[in-house]
Amino acid sequence: MANKFLIYVEQRDGNIKKSSFEALKKGSDLAKQLNAEIEAVVIGNEINNLESIGGYGVNKITHLKNAELTNYSVSAYTELFIKFTGESNANIILLANTLMGKDIAPALAVNLNCGLIVDCTQIELRDNKLFAARPVYAGKAITFVETNTPKSIYTLRPNVFTAGQASNLKAEVIIKNVDSVNLTNKVTNVTKAEGKLDVSEADIIVSGGRGLKAAENFGMIEELASLLGAATGASRAAVDAGWRPHSDQVGQTGKTVSPNLYIAVAISGAIQHLAGMQSSKFIVAINKDKDAPIFSVADYGIAGDAFEIIPALIEEIKKQ
Amino acid sequence: MKIVVCVNHVPDTATRVNISSDQKTIDLERVVFVVNPYDEFAIEEALKTKEAVGGEVIAISLGKVVNKETLRKGLAMGIDEAVLLKTDEQLDTLAVAKALAEEIKSQNAELVFMGKQSVDYDNAVMGQLVAAILGYNIVANATSFNLSGNNIIAEREIEGGKETIATMLPAVITAQKGLNEPRYASLKGIMGAKKKVIEEKEVQIIDNFVNVIEMKKPPRKAPGKIVGVDASAVPELVRLLKEEAKVI
Numbered sequence: 001m002a003n004k005f006l007i008y009v010e011q012r013d014g015n016i017k018k019s020s021f022e023a024l025k026k027g028s029d030l031a032k033q034l035n036a037e038i039e040a041v042v043i044g045n046e047i048n049n050l051e052s053i054g055g056y057g058v059n060k061i062t063h064l065k066n067a068e069l070t071n072y073s074v075s076a077y078t079e080l081f082i083k084f085t086g087e088s089n090a091n092i093i094l095l096a097n098t099l100m101g102k103d104i105a106p107a108l109a110v111n112l113n114c115g116l117i118v119d120c121t122q123i124e125l126r127d128n129k130l131f132a133a134r135p136v137y138a139g140k141a142i143t144f145v146e147t148n149t150p151k152s153i154y155t156l157r158p159n160v161f162t163a164g165q166a167s168n169l170k171a172e173v174i175i176k177n178v179d180s181v182n183l184t185n186k187v188t189n190v191t192k193a194e195g196k197l198d199v200s201e202a203d204i205i206v207s208g209g210r211g212l213k214a215a216e217n218f219g220m221i222e223e224l225a226s227l228l229g230a231a232t233g234a235s236r237a238a239v240d241a242g243w244r245p246h247s248d249q250v251g252q253t254g255k256t257v258s259p260n261l262y263i264a265v266a267i268s269g270a271i272q273h274l275a276g277m278q279s280s281k282f283i284v285a286i287n288k289d290k291d292a293p294i295f296s297v298a299d300y301g302i303a304g305d306a307f308e309i310i311p312a313l314i315e316e317i318k319k320q
Numbered sequence: 321m322k323i324v325v326c327v328n329h330v331p332d333t334a335t336r337v338n339i340s341s342d343q344k345t346i347d348l349e350r351v352v353f354v355v356n357p358y359d360e361f362a363i364e365e366a367l368k369t370k371e372a373v374g375g376e377v378i379a380i381s382l383g384k385v386v387n388k389e390t391l392r393k394g395l396a397m398g399i400d401e402a403v404l405l406k407t408d409e410q411l412d413t414l415a416v417a418k419a420l421a422e423e424i425k426s427q428n429a430e431l432v433f434m435g436k437q438s439v440d441y442d443n444a445v446m447g448q449l450v451a452a453i454l455g456y457n458i459v460a461n462a463t464s465f466n467l468s469g470n471n472i473i474a475e476r477e478i479e480g481g482k483e484t485i486a487t488m489l490p491a492v493i494t495a496q497k498g499l500n501e502p503r504y505a506s507l508k509g510i511m512g513a514k515k516k517v518i519e520e521k522e523v524q525i526i527d528n529f530v531n532v533i534e535m536k537k538p539p540r541k542a543p544g545k546i547v548g549v550d551a552s553a554v555p556e557l558v559r560l561l562k563e564e565a566k567v568i
Contacts, residue, residue, distance in 0.1 A: 106448035115529035140337035312551035
């Protein structure tokens with residue numbers, strides 16, 4: 001059977017998510033190597049810049065459109081995606097491993113009764129077959145896996161695969177108006193943490209831990225994060241102390257992250273925390289205790305007092 | 321109403337992972353097992369729901385005989401009955417979901433809770449798979465849950481915010497931290513749980529669609545640079561981030 005790729009493109013508020021560009025780029029690279037066909041699908045109402053996906057090597061996207069699809073609905077989106085996949089007859093389906101991706105991919109796997117590999121950090125070809133790596137135990141180990149079914153679904157961990165610079169190529173956008181939408185599961189309200197970047201999607205994260213001693217001392221962490229365009233994270237100790245919301249928690253019972261830069265401030269580095277952030281590309285540790293485990297995964301460290309170093313770091317970055 | 325809660329028996333998060341000689345699983349020697357942390361929220365929500373609307377709560381766990389320890393903890397917290405779906409095989413997520421769904425169906429349960437993720441394999445899709453197999457509604461990653469008649473209003477955490485969701489029974493709800501504060505088992509509960517019989521059923525599975533080729537530890541990082549011990553090291557740190565790492 002000839003291979004055909006289908007990439008699910010995720011939008012929120014009419015904007016394509018960065019993690020979907022990463023999936024498009026990875027999919028188009030693999031499709032090229034396999035000399036396979038590739039297409040993309042997006043579900044929603046008004047969506048910006050759909051043709052821009054051409055810049056990532058995919059030249060055809062179908063937009064399943066209806067005003068009722070403005071907000072995400074797992075029942076509506078899943079039903080439409082399953083139907084589209086059937087018509088497309090693609091056998092390799094890629095999605096980003098976001099909350100939405102993790103809703104939709106499993107439903108499709110049940111429908112196709114096929115192999116599903118989620119949260120991949122590596123997908124490559126070996127002997128014309130796809131082979132994936134995914135972390136387990138919050139990254140304390142990595143499994144190398146493959147499916148044994150004719151069709152396969154993969155979800156890609158955000159921030160791991162690089163979308164790179166888009167070319168100027170434009171994709172052909174096919175709009176298909178959808179007449180009936182299954183809203184058995186309906187999102188009635190979306191609250192956004194104002195101006196807040198989520199740690200699972202950020203390129204840079206500044207995290208604070210127990211050594212910051214109080215909730216108000218996260219002010220300097222937030223200031224540094226905003227200067228760097230970063231998200232603010234926290235260790236479990238800081239979350240359990242009630243200083244930060246659980247959505248900020250990085251580690252085994254929080255979020256596993258892989259930003260370009262992770263700055264750990266006054267975090268000693270419990271094994272659960274290290275597991276959740278050690279795949280970051282660069283790690284900076286700032287901690288008074290020079291023997292703290294966090295230094296074992298850090299690229300650069302300052303073994304000193306965060307209350308002295310962070311304000312100095314803020315000044316230094318402002319200067320430049 | 322019949323409520324099912326699916327629970328998993330997993331290595332404690334403080335475990336240092338070593339790879340076993342088969343190169344496909346972790347070495348279980350000296351590993352301490354616990355109730356999957358997110359499943360504790362699921363158990364609590366199941367018990368709270370039963371207290372509010374009546375009915376019974378059945379816990380299901382799939383795995384080896386040792387999973388009974390986790391089932392017994394659930395019984396001690398107040399769960400009515402427990403079923404072990406026994407297998408020594410390593411199954412992929414879809415195979416596990418099929419076995420769980422079959423049992424849920426035979427129990428005739430219309431509300432199912434489980435943790436949003438099991439902290440061993442971290443797939444975080446089990447609830448979604450089970451819901452899809454059963455044709456139930458799904459709310460994954462729930463931080464609040466309200467049931468009124470057949471109607472469900474729930475909140476869930478998404479990237480950078482929250483969604484409020486309206487749906488209805490039958491449904492699968494996967495629990496995120498923040499959903500509730502799990503209760504402690506009472507002494508009476510613990511004593512009572514010891515006497516309860518945990519039903520065992522052999523899992524008749526079912527194909528694995530994902531093969532594990534090997535498991536490895538992540539590559540060890542080369543030791544980093546300690547740039548200094550006080551604020552005087554800051555300019556050098558910023559220079560390294562700009563010029564060497566090129567990340568700011």
